[in-house]
Amino acid sequence: MQKSRYLFNCLFMLITLTSTCFAGGLSAWEECTPNGNKLYHDGEAGGLIELTVKDSSIWFKHFYFYKRHIIAEIDSTFYIVNEKNNTIEEFNNESDFKSTLNKKKLIPVFITRWYNVNYGIDKFWIPFSLVLLPIPFLMPIIWLLCLISLLFKSNKILLLRKLIVFGYPLIGILILIIYNFPQSF
Numbered sequence: 001m002q003k004s005r006y007l008f009n010c011l012f013m014l015i016t017l018t019s020t021c022f023a024g025g026l027s028a029w030e031e032c033t034p035n036g037n038k039l040y041h042d043g044e045a046g047g048l049i050e051l052t053v054k055d056s057s058i059w060f061k062h063f064y065f066y067k068r069h070i071i072a073e074i075d076s077t078f079y080i081v082n083e084k085n086n087t088i089e090e091f092n093n094e095s096d097f098k099s100t101l102n103k104k105k106l107i108p109v110f111i112t113r114w115y116n117v118n119y120g121i122d123k124f125w126i127p128f129s130l131v132l133l134p135i136p137f138l139m140p141i142i143w144l145l146c147l148i149s150l151l152f153k154s155n156k157i158l159l160l161r162k163l164i165v166f167g168y169p170l171i172g173i174l175i176l177i178i179y180n181f182p183q184s185f
Contacts, residue, residue: 031119034065034183035083041117048074049117054086064114065183066106080106108184115182143168 028043038052048059051070058079060072070081078097080089091097101107146161 029119033070033083034181035068037070037081037083037086039119041119047117049119051081053081053083053088056088058088058090062114062116064108064112066108066112067183069104069106071101071106080104110184112184113182119182139168 028041030038030040033039033051040050040052041047048061049063051058051060051072058072058081060074060079062074063070063072068082068084070079070083072079072081076092076094078091078094080100081087089100091100143164146164149161150165
């Protein structure tokens with residue numbers, strides 16, 4: 001009993017001490033954009049996201065990354081942030097904003113990945129989900145068993161074993177891409 005309690009405390013310390021904590025609690029976060037600028041949310045319900053570019057800051061509610069730009073909006077104010085040369089364009093008219101997006105070709109063709117104040121929190125909960133859900137620990141074992149079983153001549157559930165052997169790594173790679181590249185496509 002004492003040993004399991006000690007292991008639990010060590011795991012808890014490892015998770016909490018390796019994460020950045022702010023006064024807003026678990027809902028506060030700070031992240032770097034793909035080009036090195038800082039995004040910050042103080043954890044306040046209904047709060048705003050702050051983007052710091054060089055010496056200036058802007059606040060917004062929704063944003064997406066596309067072609068080294070951050071497209072952001074709050075109510076009737078819109079921003080286009082060029083992260084390559086650190087310039088911020090502000091629009092108070094939606095039609096001017098959309099025409100500028102069209103001119104600069106900043107409208108994603110395939111998918112627009114809009115983010116909000118939960119952008120940094122989503123990354124924080126992944127270590128907890130690995131502990132709370134046993135599936136991430138069981139899937140590699142099942143994958144390895146299916147891979148080894150394909151070496152033997154058995155036609156029992158062959159399609160399922162092949163699906164697991166090829167599908168599991170493919171899903172893992174897709175999750176890594178989505179997690180590490182927040183840009184729209």
